[in-house]
Amino acid sequence: MTKSRTINAQTELYGIIGKPVGHSLSPVMHNAAFEHLGMNAVYLAFETDDTDAASRAMRCLGIRGYSVTIPNKESIIRYLDEPDDTVIKIGACNTVRNRDGRLQGTNTDWIGAIKALERITSLAGKRAVVLGAGGSARAIIYGLIRSGVHVTVCNRTIEKAQRLSEEFGCTPLALEEAERLSGHILINTTSVGMGKLQDDSPLSKKGVENYDIVMDIVYAPLETKLLGYASSLGKKVVNGLEMLLLQATAQFEFWTGQPAPEQVMKKALEDAVRQSN
Numbered sequence: 001m002t003k004s005r006t007i008n009a010q011t012e013l014y015g016i017i018g019k020p021v022g023h024s025l026s027p028v029m030h031n032a033a034f035e036h037l038g039m040n041a042v043y044l045a046f047e048t049d050d051t052d053a054a055s056r057a058m059r060c061l062g063i064r065g066y067s068v069t070i071p072n073k074e075s076i077i078r079y080l081d082e083p084d085d086t087v088i089k090i091g092a093c094n095t096v097r098n099r100d101g102r103l104q105g106t107n108t109d110w111i112g113a114i115k116a117l118e119r120i121t122s123l124a125g126k127r128a129v130v131l132g133a134g135g136s137a138r139a140i141i142y143g144l145i146r147s148g149v150h151v152t153v154c155n156r157t158i159e160k161a162q163r164l165s166e167e168f169g170c171t172p173l174a175l176e177e178a179e180r181l182s183g184h185i186l187i188n189t190t191s192v193g194m195g196k197l198q199d200d201s202p203l204s205k206k207g208v209e210n211y212d213i214v215m216d217i218v219y220a221p222l223e224t225k226l227l228g229y230a231s232s233l234g235k236k237v238v239n240g241l242e243m244l245l246l247q248a249t250a251q252f253e254f255w256t257g258q259p260a261p262e263q264v265m266k267k268a269l270e271d272a273v274r275q276s277n
């Protein structure tokens with residue numbers, strides 16, 4: 001039997017702001033962590049794209065922390081009192097904490113990706129090919145460059161890859177070019193492989209052959225077509241849940257200052273994914 005939690009006048013409030021947030025997996029992870037550690041805190045999903053109001057609500061109601069998701073990651077920045085270096089460099093904020101009315105922002109998306117990779121490889125001096133040049137790619141490329149990785153970014157819209165490359169110091173190419181590339185690590189940050197594009201892969205099986213590690217940030221389905229190719233070729237694979245989990249554990253630590261119970265959060269995440277399938 002699950003022990004019921006006491007909600008009282010001291011309960012601390014956390015949440016996610018985004019639109020939509022109905023399918024977010026963040027509430028199950030953070031609430032499992034609070035419960036496990038016996039913390040008097042709850043985490044809710046707030047469906048809004050009004051970052052002005054959401055930041056005022058945070059100060060006014062004393063909400064302790066926000067996860068920030070699409071479409072709010074960029075627009076929240078102007079309401080922060082203290083965006084850290086990662087927010088400024090990446091140009092997106094996925095985590096806010098409220099310290100006595102001052103809103104401090106950070107970005108843990110890059111930490112999730114880098115930690116997931118560091119568990120299976122060292123990074124300095126390695127070569128990575130990143131597919132896609134959107135918001136997720138920005139955070140991951142920031143992390144890769146900071147870790148000493150040489151990055152090639154391939155995107156359908158080449159201009160976006162070029163812009164990103166000028167900023168971060170990587171090499172831009174068109175997405176089709178990725179078929180003939182090679183490297184230690186291949187990372188898909190495009191939406192190819194999810195939703196309507198579930199039966200598609202951003203690269204052919206042949207294109208995957210030239211890498212040791214293949215990572216996909218898509219987590220529904222858990223095994224994308226791209227990761228299916230990689231597994232069948234005996235490559236090491238990193239699925240999107242790993243990055244999701246590790247960006248969440250970094251958020252938890254930023255808010256609470258204590259180590260996140262990773263295994264508890266992982267189990268909650270996996271149970272939720274299993275139930276939604």
Ligand code: ATR
Pocket residue numbers: 131132133134135136137155156157160175189190191192197
């Ligand atoms: P996110 O925040 O998840 O990165 P995004 O900023 O909308 O989302 O970026 C989506 C990425 O997926 C982009 O690189 C996009 O390519 P374009 O810049 O050319 O739009 C890529 N993408 C989306 N659909 C795609 C498709 N059908 N084929 C190839 N790339 C696609």
